Amino acid sequence: MCGIVGYTGNRSMDSVLLVGLERLSYRGYDSSGIAIVSEGELSFWRKSGKLHELEEMLKDKTLTGTVGIAHTRWATHGKPNEINAHPHLSHNRKLAIVHNGIIENFHDLRMKLSRKGHIFRSGTDSEVIAHLVEEYLQDDLVTAVEKAVLDLEGAYAIAVIAESDPDKIVVCRSGSPLIIGVGKEENFIASDINAIINHTKDVVYLEDNDIGVVMKNDFYVKKTGGAKVSKEINHISWDPKAAEKNGYPHFMLKEIFEQPMVVRRIISKMISDDKVVLRNFKMSDSKLKKIKRFIIQACGTSWHAGLYGKYLLEKYARILTEVDISSEFRYRQMIMSGNEVVIALSQSGETADTLAGIREAKSRFFNVISFINAKNSTMDRESDDVIYSYAGQEVGVASTKNFTAQLISVYLFTIYLAILKGTISEEQERNMVAELKRLPEYMEQILSQSDEIIKIAEKYYLSKEFLFIGRSVNYPSALEGALKLKEISYIHATGYPAGELKHGPIALIDSRLPVVCIVPKSETYEKMITNIEEVKARKGKVIVIGTYGDEQVKKYADDIIYIPEVSEDLSPALAALPMQLLSYHIAMKLDCDVDQPRNLAKSVTVE
Numbered sequence: 001m002c003g004i005v006g007y008t009g010n011r012s013m014d015s016v017l018l019v020g021l022e023r024l025s026y027r028g029y030d031s032s033g034i035a036i037v038s039e040g041e042l043s044f045w046r047k048s049g050k051l052h053e054l055e056e057m058l059k060d061k062t063l064t065g066t067v068g069i070a071h072t073r074w075a076t077h078g079k080p081n082e083i084n085a086h087p088h089l090s091h092n093r094k095l096a097i098v099h100n101g102i103i104e105n106f107h108d109l110r111m112k113l114s115r116k117g118h119i120f121r122s123g124t125d126s127e128v129i130a131h132l133v134e135e136y137l138q139d140d141l142v143t144a145v146e147k148a149v150l151d152l153e154g155a156y157a158i159a160v161i162a163e164s165d166p167d168k169i170v171v172c173r174s175g176s177p178l179i180i181g182v183g184k185e186e187n188f189i190a191s192d193i194n195a196i197i198n199h200t201k202d203v204v205y206l207e208d209n210d211i212g213v214v215m216k217n218d219f220y221v222k223k224t225g226g227a228k229v230s231k232e233i234n235h236i237s238w239d240p241k242a243a244e245k246n247g248y249p250h251f252m253l254k255e256i257f258e259q260p261m262v263v264r265r266i267i268s269k270m271i272s273d274d275k276v277v278l279r280n281f282k283m284s285d286s287k288l289k290k291i292k293r294f295i296i297q298a299c300g301t302s303w304h305a306g307l308y309g310k311y312l313l314e315k316y317a318r319i320l321t322e323v324d325i326s327s328e329f330r331y332r333q334m335i336m337s338g339n340e341v342v343i344a345l346s347q348s349g350e351t352a353d354t355l356a357g358i359r360e361a362k363s364r365f366f367n368v369i370s371f372i373n374a375k376n377s378t379m380d381r382e383s384d385d386v387i388y389s390y391a392g393q394e395v396g397v398a399s400t401k402n403f404t405a406q407l408i409s410v411y412l413f414t415i416y417l418a419i420l421k422g423t424i425s426e427e428q429e430r431n432m433v434a435e436l437k438r439l440p441e442y443m444e445q446i447l448s449q450s451d452e453i454i455k456i457a458e459k460y461y462l463s464k465e466f467l468f469i470g471r472s473v474n475y476p477s478a479l480e481g482a483l484k485l486k487e488i489s490y491i492h493a494t495g496y497p498a499g500e501l502k503h504g505p506i507a508l509i510d511s512r513l514p515v516v517c518i519v520p521k522s523e524t525y526e527k528m529i530t531n532i533e534e535v536k537a538r539k540g541k542v543i544v545i546g547t548y549g550d551e552q553v554k555k556y557a558d559d560i561i562y563i564p565e566v567s568e569d570l571s572p573a574l575a576a577l578p579m580q581l582l583s584y585h586i587a588m589k590l591d592c593d594v595d596q597p598r599n600l601a602k603s604v605t606v607e
């Protein structure tokens with residue numbers, strides 16, 4: 001979603017804030033802006049469009065000041081134009097705010113403040129915060145922010161600076177992430193560690209209803225309407241270089257090619273002596289053994305990994321598993337009969353819908369196990385147990401390496417449970433682990449076929465729509481293939497369980513429709529062949545993702561991408577790669593911005 005960064009210290013503001021925005025721009029990128037207080041006076045610059053527009057505007061300026069805040073926006077309320085870009089100013093233009101989240105009662109607040117003479121300039125919900133703080137500001141900015149946030153309903157991470165208090169950045173959060181970065185004679189605030197990691201690795205995580213007061217040489221945190229609280233300073237161990245492209249033209253391509261390495265990393269973390277281990281897992285084995293039902297909830301690509309999890313958990317661990325899209329999960333009656341566990345999957349650990357699902361589940365006393373990539377994220381802190389996906393930082397908005405990492409972590413978690421429950425033998429575990437260990441090499445073989453995939457992309461990039469079909473564990477693969485294509489190339493694409501074709505979507509098939517058929521050697525192979533024949537009979541263009549050496553399927557294929565032979569259980573982790581590459585190269589041909597596709601944001605922190 002939107003990104004926030006702020007700074008107080010001796011460096012020039014533009015050197016910290018513009019770089020911070022650059023590193024946050026994967027979160028939202030329809031407009032950006034900066035406000036600073038310098039010699040007691042507030043100045044601001046805003047621009048619609050991508051960050052380079054703001055950089056261009058500021059290219060001949062050196063911004064010096066005591067405090068500065070900056071924002072990159074992903075529009076929720078109000079068009080993505082300059083007037084709606086953050087920072088927003090108070091009526092008297094002496095105070096500026098940046099905000100992530102949604103203020104649900106902004107209409108009411110705006111009406112009340114308008115009656116008091118406040119003139120609003122934008123169509124956003126956020127602007128109301130600046131006017132509200134101004135309304136409460138008598139002599140102390142901290143008290144004014146504290147009073148203002150008590151009036152707000154919704155989710156927010158806010159940073160405020162004012163002429164009246166030129167040495168402070170006051171921040172507050174409820175439902176949206178915010179951190180303080182601790183430096184020497186300088187301090188930072190950010191919605192995301194990426195923004196500041198090249199300056200400091202020491203951070204304080206704010207909790208909901210924390211107010212942080214950040215000055216050049218000091219900071220403190222207090223509870224809204226309460227006393228000061230002591231906060232732990234966490235040292236981040238990441239290498240900031242992880243957020244660089246390393247010679248690849250795009251983060252997405254770099255991340256696609258990182259997948260073999262990610263699988264090796266997961267193996268090193270989750271397998272010891274050819275047995276699956278769950279590190280730092282708090283739930284006891286005896287409790288795990290008693291689980292009768294899993295309810296998985298997640299969004300987007302993580303939801304697809306959750307659908308895959310259902311097949312595996314039911315097949316091997318023999319545990320009934322339901323899968324929900326998080327934004328729908330809360331509308332269900334969660335029936336608890338004891339021994340159910342809610343599973344959340346999330347790359348960012350910040351997705352508002354998934355987080356809301358976790359909170360709902362916890363309020364009803366369900367245990368929550370989360371599969372998360374981002375350590376120290378809100379979900380990491382709020383879940384009872386966490387299994388990390390060890391994908392490393394994923395910057396491309398389209399999730400790639402984290403998807404395969406989630407598949408593998410779920411696969412290993414299933415093996416762990418199945419061994420505990422005695423539903424698979426130790427020999428089966430050894431075989432499953434042995435096969436997993438071959439996966440990185442198999443992935444490398446697939447990635448080496450890039451040139452053939454480029455040719456297929458060149459052939460089909462002008463198609464108006466695509467269909468993706470698969471069965472069983474490769475039905476989620478079809479959904480994921482379609483999502484990848486549509487989000488980065490803007491071509492309409494739908495994923496279907498292949499058996500469902502004849503119940504409607506077959507009507508779409510004609511000689512212009514490419515149909516990506518995921519058909520590895522598996523129990524459902526023959527049925528997939530029948531479905532492919534159905535497509536062929538209607539003159540659809542068949543792009544097959546099949547197993548090396550499969551001559552039968554080749555007969556029906558207009559184009560074919562081979563993957564090495566693996567068990568059906570692991571085939572989605574291979575099938576994902578050619579589909580990611582196909583989407584990437586189609587998007588390249590169409591000149592789309594793959595790392596920052598229109599209308600999207602990397603982590604969606606609004607419901």
Ligand code: M6R
Pocket residue numbers: 299300301302345346347348349350351354397398399400483487600602603604
């Ligand atoms: O961070 P999360 O895994 O919770 O994010 C969930 C979705 O927003 C995310 O997977 C989204 O669908 C991606 N753009 C997919 O590429």
